[in-house]
Amino acid sequence: MQHTNISTNKNSFNEPSLDDKIREKFVDSLMNYFKIAEDEFLRAHINDLIKKIKLDDYEEFFRRLSDGTHEFKNAFERISLVATSMLKKEEQKLFTDVDRRVKKLYDVCYELYMKFSNHDDAQGKFTNISFMSMKLGEYGEKIFDHLDEIVIRKITKEWLYKNVNFDKSLFITRAETEYKNTILELNQEKEQSKISNNTNAVLKS
Numbered sequence: 001m002q003h004t005n006i007s008t009n010k011n012s013f014n015e016p017s018l019d020d021k022i023r024e025k026f027v028d029s030l031m032n033y034f035k036i037a038e039d040e041f042l043r044a045h046i047n048d049l050i051k052k053i054k055l056d057d058y059e060e061f062f063r064r065l066s067d068g069t070h071e072f073k074n075a076f077e078r079i080s081l082v083a084t085s086m087l088k089k090e091e092q093k094l095f096t097d098v099d100r101r102v103k104k105l106y107d108v109c110y111e112l113y114m115k116f117s118n119h120d121d122a123q124g125k126f127t128n129i130s131f132m133s134m135k136l137g138e139y140g141e142k143i144f145d146h147l148d149e150i151v152i153r154k155i156t157k158e159w160l161y162k163n164v165n166f167d168k169s170l171f172i173t174r175a176e177t178e179y180k181n182t183i184l185e186l187n188q189e190k191e192q193s194k195i196s197n198n199t200n201a202v203l204k205s
Helices: 018-033 040-050 055-065 075-094 098-116 122-127 146-155 157-164 168-204
Strands: none
Touching (some): 018 040, 040 075, 075 168, 098 122, 098 146, 098 168, 146 157, 157 168
């Protein structure tokens, strides 16, 4: 029976990415800062606490960690509190435009609803509208962009039509939730792409 030899080399997909190496150094620094003895479970726990912190924010993380705000907490509580605080701040920055987008979507949908309200097939006319082709004036810029397109597709035009005049608070809450979730998804994809690019760079080196 003939056996197939599968060759391997050190630059395989198991090779840590550049981001992984930097994060490992950061965990080293945290363990040294708090004088935590080397332990694989403690290391894994710290890594889990800071895994969502961006590499560019590590310096700010250390600044907050040492500002005395949580000096009476233990090491893991301090790391967790700072990480949570920074992630919330990052989310707030991502969501700065959500209210404007939700209001815009509601206003446009309500205007269309009223426009077609006296037609026999009002819902059909509403759902057949190409939201992505709508412009401010005849030669103005488009009202909706790619993010809006994704959110409208997720919510569906049928749902928008049925709820824009039925329950404004429900409409606003649903749209706000979908915008925030979509923004987080797109941001995660962006970060994953960055990690993949760094990994490929390491593999090629």
